[in-house]
Amino acid sequence: MSVSLNHTIVHSRNNRESAAFLADVLGLEVGTEWGPFVPVETGNGVTLDFATAAPGEPITVQHYAFLVSEAEFDASFAKIEAAGIPYWADPYQKHPGEINHNDGGRGVYFLDPSGHALEIITRPYGYQEDAAE
Secondary structure (H helix, E strand, C coil): CCCCCCEEEEEECCHHHHHHHHHHHHCCCECCCECCEEEEECCCCCEEEEEECCCCCCCCCCEEEEECCHHHHHHHHHHHHHCCCCEECCCCCCCECCCECHHHCCEEEEECCCCCEEEEECCCCCCCCCCCC
């Protein structure tokens, strides 16, 4: 068996709100809550299990990048714009209201309700078209 990521826990201010936000933007389903977790499963079977942090517990902001198709990017980006969610072309938030075209694709960064940096990209970093194509 090869090693693969199965799930990760995402601390949030409100597990249901954060799970619903991500699921809505990416066109995914919110899974069935179990214990303190509200899961959102990605297309490759990895779940992000949202857990509500204890009151007063600081949340360490993390970065989560999602590789999406061109059509999925269009749908997600339309939701981001329609909801008035601020977005940037870069992780340092120096290019507001822009998308990037890194590695021949498109990408955009935005924040979830708990402040985690989310990114959608249509090409993995370092992607190069096959010379035969």
